[in-house]
Amino acid sequence: MDLHEALYTTRAMRRVKPxxxxxxxxxxxMDAAVRAxxxxxxxxxxxxxxxxxxxxxxxxxxxxxxxxxxxxxxxSGQVAAxxxxxxxxxxxxxxxxxxxxxxxxxxxxxxxxxxxxxAQHDPTGSSIYPAVWSAMLAARAExxxxxxxxxxxxxxxxxxxxxxxxxxxxxxxxxxxxxxGYPTGTWGIAPRKPAHLVTHRNSWGSPAGFDxxxxxxxxxx
Amino acid sequence: MDLHEALYTTRAMRRVKPxxxxxxxxxxxMDAAVRAxxxxxxxxxxxxxxxxxxxxxxxxxxxxxxxxxxxxxxxSGQVAAxxxxxxxxxxxxxxxxxxxxxxxxxxxxxxxxxxxxxAQHDPTGSSIYPAVWSAMLAARAExxxxxxxxxxxxxxxxxxxxxxxxxxxxxxxxxxxxxxGYPTGTWGIAPRKPAHLVTHRNSWGSPAGFDxxxxxxxxxx
Numbered sequence: 001m002d003l004h005e006a007l008y009t010t011r012a013m014r015r016v017k018p019x020x021x022x023x024x025x026x027x028x029x030m031d032a033a034v035r036a037x038x039x040x041x042x043x044x045x046x047x048x049x050x051x052x053x054x055x056x057x058x059x060x061x062x063x064x065x066x067x068x069x070x071x072x073x074x075x076s077g078q079v080a081a082x083x084x085x086x087x088x089x090x091x092x093x094x095x096x097x098x099x100x101x102x103x104x105x106x107x108x109x110x111x112x113x114x115x116x117x118x119a120q121h122d123p124t125g126s127s128i129y130p131a132v133w134s135a136m137l138a139a140r141a142e143x144x145x146x147x148x149x150x151x152x153x154x155x156x157x158x159x160x161x162x163x164x165x166x167x168x169x170x171x172x173x174x175x176x177x178x179x180x181g182y183p184t185g186t187w188g189i190a191p192r193k194p195a196h197l198v199t200h201r202n203s204w205g206s207p208a209g210f211d212x213x214x215x216x217x218x219x220x221x
Numbered sequence: 222m223d224l225h226e227a228l229y230t231t232r233a234m235r236r237v238k239p240x241x242x243x244x245x246x247x248x249x250x251m252d253a254a255v256r257a258x259x260x261x262x263x264x265x266x267x268x269x270x271x272x273x274x275x276x277x278x279x280x281x282x283x284x285x286x287x288x289x290x291x292x293x294x295x296x297s298g299q300v301a302a303x304x305x306x307x308x309x310x311x312x313x314x315x316x317x318x319x320x321x322x323x324x325x326x327x328x329x330x331x332x333x334x335x336x337x338x339x340a341q342h343d344p345t346g347s348s349i350y351p352a353v354w355s356a357m358l359a360a361r362a363e364x365x366x367x368x369x370x371x372x373x374x375x376x377x378x379x380x381x382x383x384x385x386x387x388x389x390x391x392x393x394x395x396x397x398x399x400x401x402g403y404p405t406g407t408w409g410i411a412p413r414k415p416a417h418l419v420t421h422r423n424s425w426g427s428p429a430g431f432d433x434x435x436x437x438x439x440x441x442x
Contacts, residue, residue: 133355
């Protein structure tokens with residue numbers, strides 16, 4: 001797969017089929033992931049795959065509960081604003097994300113595979129994400145949709161660490177959860193705020209020095 | 222560029238030439254970066270490019286100082302261990318990283334371009350890193366080497382925010398600093414701990430279910 005096709009079309013893909021992901025595919029995803037750089041090349045990381053139905057059944061109610069907590073706390077203002085003005089483009093976009101996240105809440109135990117990344121003693125909290133995103137891009141090349149969520153690590157870290165047997169006493173900390181599966185929908189370029197509107201040059205507020213009015217990569221027709 | 226070539230060969234590349242990076246190349250890098258997913262698709266991000274010599278000259282001594290602080294604090298044990306046993310493979314690898322980071326400390330002001338990512342109100346602290354890593358992969362496709370460092374945001378956030386004019390009162394927080402430039406060295410597959418040694422299945426300590434003894438992708442001869 002072309003790099004730019006992967007970068008432009010790997011969007012959060014929560015709705016997936018229950019079909020299992022073969023082990024050799026998982027091996028290719030992880031081998032690509034561990035090539036990513038990490039702070040000081042420490043590679044203080046572990047990746048825990050979950051495909052056992054019993055464990056997914058234990059995690060599912062925690063995820064569903066965390067999702068509703070999210071709407072009631074962090075995003076409560078946006079939920080209210082979106083429902084007050086549901087035809088506004090921002091509201092439409094937000095309600096789509098909410099619907100998709102709620103789908104995962106209702107179908108968590110049917111998702112074939114989850115990957116939980118863990119970092120040890122990383123005070124920056126950032127070193128593992130290139131590897132996580134590489135895994136998601138490598139999954140895309142295998143036709144696998146994925147979504148990084150921090151709901152479980154945010155609301156229920158103790159419960160999830162206990163279920164997965166994580167030695168937190170050694171400094172291992174869950175950095176999120178990536179759902180993986182063959183998508184029910186299609187790939188596409190996600191609309192985003194244009195690059196020049198979120199880029200400054202040399203000091204905050206200064207123009208980027210370039211304009212990007214249309215995506216600079218498009219799929220071959 | 223092939224996705225796997227990018228994933229396997231985009232390693233931390235600190236040693237770069239002073240040649241400037243054209244604006245259209247920077248636009249392509251950023252347009253690819255903003256396609257990445259973010260939590261709740263919030264896109265609460267800003268990217269600040271620094272190519273002004275005066276600003277780089279202000280940042281350079283802070284970076285050099287932060288690098289020496291790093292060796293004296295966080296990595297002091299590893300520095301001592303590496304110098305005590307310099308022929309050990311782990312020591313060799315660590316001393317290489319230290320030498321490369323020190324190169325950046327000594328040549329910071331000669332690096333043509335830096336990209337500072339900022340997130341607003343992201344309690345998870347993770348939402349921006351897929352976009353940052355996408356920028357680094359897109360840079361790789363342009364023949365540009367990059368390195369994500371959190372030294373400045375870790376040791377001197379206030380000083381750097383002031384130099385860059387960041388409105389921290391609005392909740393904007395620096396998430397690192399990416400150096401960019403045309404490399405003096407060559408691209409290659411970095412040696413890493415094998416994927417199966419850092420992967421568990423269903424519970425911590427259980428085997429991955431696959432073995433990866435050699436990289437599963439290699440460049441065409």
